[in-house]
Amino acid sequence: MVSDERLAWVNGRLVGEAEPSLSLLERGLTLGDGVFETMLAAGPNLFRPAEHLERLAWGASLLAIALPSPEDLLAAVQDTLSANRLSAAVVRLTVSRGPDPGRGVDVSSALTPTIIVRAMPYQPRAIRRTGLTAVFPSLRRNENSPLSRVKSLSYADSVLARLEARRRGADEAILLNTRGEVCCASTANLFAVKGDTLVTPPVESGALPGVTRRCLLELAVARGLTVRQASVLPEDLWAADEAFITNTVIGVAGLTSVEGRPIGTGRLGEGTRSLAADYRRLVRCSLAG
Amino acid sequence: MVSDERLAWVNGRLVGEAEPSLSLLERGLTLGDGVFETMLAAGPNLFRPAEHLERLAWGASLLAIALPSPEDLLAAVQDTLSANRLSAAVVRLTVSRGPDPGRGVDVSSALTPTIIVRAMPYQPRAIRRTGLTAVFPSLRRNENSPLSRVKSLSYADSVLARLEARRRGADEAILLNTRGEVCCASTANLFAVKGDTLVTPPVESGALPGVTRRCLLELAVARGLTVRQASVLPEDLWAADEAFITNTVIGVAGLTSVEGRPIGTGRLGEGTRSLAADYRRLVRCSLAG
Numbered sequence: 104m105v106s107d108e109r110l111a112w113v114n115g116r117l118v119g120e121a122e123p124s125l126s127l128l129e130r131g132l133t134l135g136d137g138v139f140e141t142m143l144a145a146g147p148n149l150f151r152p153a154e155h156l157e158r159l160a161w162g163a164s165l166l167a168i169a170l171p172s173p174e175d176l177l178a179a180v181q182d183t184l185s186a187n188r189l190s191a192a193v194v195r196l197t198v199s200r201g202p203d204p205g206r207g208v209d210v211s212s213a214l215t216p217t218i219i220v221r222a223m224p225y226q227p228r229a230i231r232r233t234g235l236t237a238v239f240p241s242l243r244r245n246e247n248s249p250l251s252r253v254k255s256l257s258y259a260d261s262v263l264a265r266l267e268a269r270r271r272g273a274d275e276a277i278l279l280n281t282r283g284e285v286c287c288a289s290t291a292n293l294f295a296v297k298g299d300t301l302v303t304p305p306v307e308s309g310a311l312p313g314v315t316r317r318c319l320l321e322l323a324v325a326r327g328l329t330v331r332q333a334s335v336l337p338e339d340l341w342a343a344d345e346a347f348i349t350n351t352v353i354g355v356a357g358l359t360s361v362e363g364r365p366i367g368t369g370r371l372g373e374g375t376r377s378l379a380a381d382y383r384r385l386v387r388c389s390l391a392g
Numbered sequence: 393m394v395s396d397e398r399l400a401w402v403n404g405r406l407v408g409e410a411e412p413s414l415s416l417l418e419r420g421l422t423l424g425d426g427v428f429e430t431m432l433a434a435g436p437n438l439f440r441p442a443e444h445l446e447r448l449a450w451g452a453s454l455l456a457i458a459l460p461s462p463e464d465l466l467a468a469v470q471d472t473l474s475a476n477r478l479s480a481a482v483v484r485l486t487v488s489r490g491p492d493p494g495r496g497v498d499v500s501s502a503l504t505p506t507i508i509v510r511a512m513p514y515q516p517r518a519i520r521r522t523g524l525t526a527v528f529p530s531l532r533r534n535e536n537s538p539l540s541r542v543k544s545l546s547y548a549d550s551v552l553a554r555l556e557a558r559r560r561g562a563d564e565a566i567l568l569n570t571r572g573e574v575c576c577a578s579t580a581n582l583f584a585v586k587g588d589t590l591v592t593p594p595v596e597s598g599a600l601p602g603v604t605r606r607c608l609l610e611l612a613v614a615r616g617l618t619v620r621q622a623s624v625l626p627e628d629l630w631a632a633d634e635a636f637i638t639n640t641v642i643g644v645a646g647l648t649s650v651e652g653r654p655i656g657t658g659r660l661g662e663g664t665r666s667l668a669a670d671y672r673r674l675v676r677c678s679l680a681g
Contacts, residue, residue: 111416121491123412125421127400127508132414132488134547135424166548167555193495199421202410206482206512207641208551208579209558219416223495242539247532247570248549257546258423259455260537262497266456269498281536281570290497352496 110186112179112220117186120221129217131199134208135257137216138162141351143225144184144192145390150351152177154314159196162253168200168216176218183220191225191390193352199256227354227383234359234371235274235348237288239337240267244278244286246309254311264289275348277340277361280309285335291350292316293358295335295343295366296328296374302339305332315349315382322381337361345372347379354386355379399475401468401509406475409510418506420488423497424546426505427451430640432514433473433481434679439640441466443603448485451542457489457505465507472509480514480679482641488545516643516672523648523660524563524637526577528626529556533567533575535598543600553578564637566629566650569598574624580639581605582647584624584632584655585617585663591628594621604638604671611670617663626650634661636668643675644668 108119118124130136140159143150156173163170170176180194197219205211242264245251264276268289277293280286286309287293293310294303301323304310323330340346344367346358355378357371397408407413419425429448432439445462452459459465469483486508494500531553534540553565557578566582569575575593576582581602583592590612593599612619629635633656635647644667646660 113416118416120417121415121493123414124416125412125414125418126410127402127407127413127486127510128409129414129421130551132418132421132545133428133484133486134551135545136548136551139422166552195422195495197416197422204410206484208547208554210551210555221416243534243536245532245534245537245549245570248534248552249531250548250552255548256421256424257548258497259425259539259544259546260534262419262423262425262499263455263537263539265497266499281534 109222110183112183114218117182125217126202128202128204129199130201130203130214131197131217131256133203135255135259136166137168137197137199137256138166139195139197139254139256142194142196143351143386143390144194144222145190147181147184148390148392149180149194150386150389151314154317158254158312159198162255163198165249165253166200166255167210168198170198170216171218179218179220183222187222189222189224191227192222193225195221197256232371234357237275237277237358237361238268238271238273239279239362240264240276242278243281244309246280246286246307251309252306252312261289275358279337284308285337285340286310288348291348291353293348294319294346295340296345296372297343299327300329300331302331302333302335304335308334313350315351315354318382318385319349319355319378322378322385326377326381341366343367345374347375355382398511399472401472403507406471414506415491417491417493418488419490419492419503420486420506420545422492424544424548425455426457426486426488426545427455428484428486428543428545431483431485432640432675432679433483433511434479436470436473437679437681438469438483439675439678440603443606447543447601447603448487451544452487454538454542455489455544456499457487459487459505460507468507468509472511476511478511478513480516481511482514484510486545521660523646526564526566526647526650527557527560527562528568528651529553529565531567532570533598535569535571535575535596540598541595541601550578564647568626573597574626574629575599577637580637580642582637583608583635584629585634585661586632588616589618589620591620591622591624593624597623602639604640604643607671607674608638608644608667611667611674615666615670630655632656634663636664644671
């Protein structure tokens, strides 16, 4: 183990991140069969841990994976944070269904989940002055799978969408669902601002119920904006005054063009800036304990 | 390492299957980011290796994963087969994008893929006398993702579909695509026989281009059947004389009811039996070298 290597937590044991700690029988690896969460931490304080653990539990329950208690999961996160002494961290909590000596997709009730916690340094970025450019990738998000509402380990569609965006010279991919509605970015929720209304696609359209998404909806209400969870078409996005995407790690990032066509003025707008500032303040206060 | 444990091949090294041989940074685990193939072997002989490797290469290329040469991959398979001395084996060749010290879905070109080969004993089953029962699970297969044509490591939809089938007392799940067409079983292709015509959903409907599927299409032509790759609706399936599903491990398995409604007579038909026998003969002869 390299001496400056970060430590991760695997089923109660601290291991070097790059050390061999898992077997090739892990169903997380063989079938993308598991769930995960990504959370912010400052020292021992986590941002909205209950909401993250609730979503993890919902996904695990859908896939019939038995989770340890929230208390045990939080203790594992704390062990990992202490071991790495990071002032600000992004924590990834991964649950694989566990090592399966068998083959195929059938689930043996005898499998014991593998819990993995990783903590990485977090540098909150100042909001980009230029905003992100995006394309609609050729693949569509499948709102017809309950897993569209789950952070499962089967994320290859998102990898492929982002690859296509980069290949086409854009920062990000904005996924349409199979009905042609705007759904989300490759790993982030999407919002459009029109006048004093903030709109975001509902989870029924295939959007992940993001923790940052929920914060933004609350912050917008507090700012006196009208908030709607409603279908967004590509034309609605282009016709919006502003648009932005959100997730735990990027926070709020402005989206200024899709497929080469500007959104609103094509520049980062005041609504996005204000909500991004509100969100950064919320995170900072919350993490200050 | 337990003495009777099977050996697997990981990047040139033989390891006990259950030993820790992979790090938690593997993108196959964190994001289901990789591809795999499952092949039959008898001694050193493989069934249709070129077709399996061609499909693996297509999936890897789509995901921009650089594969070793087919010769190197086949040599790894041979090393694994020799090490385990199995007379008949199911070989699983897994390619993960590799360990990623970073975070998120972006692809760093510096990643080195991890190649994993596992060999398990294969017992070709006599065809079940009763045929399989199936249900249509609530989730739909996403024909709008190129990954529906790829054996990627993101297989959680299949796991979930099979879980639902088992929970509802059925053997198998038959997935509809987002347009409501019959697509495939949770891990197998689907065929319907009507008179002297054999129909299977086209890959455009979300069906994996299966190696066994291709064999069946060839065998059906040789038997003088008319073969069509065409959309199959649930009504077409119930109205068929017979139906069956195919993959490398099960070969040909009769499907006798869906959602409690019989297909044809509700019993295993002569067309299925004949094609299953043809396929078993093809595999046996081919593997005899």
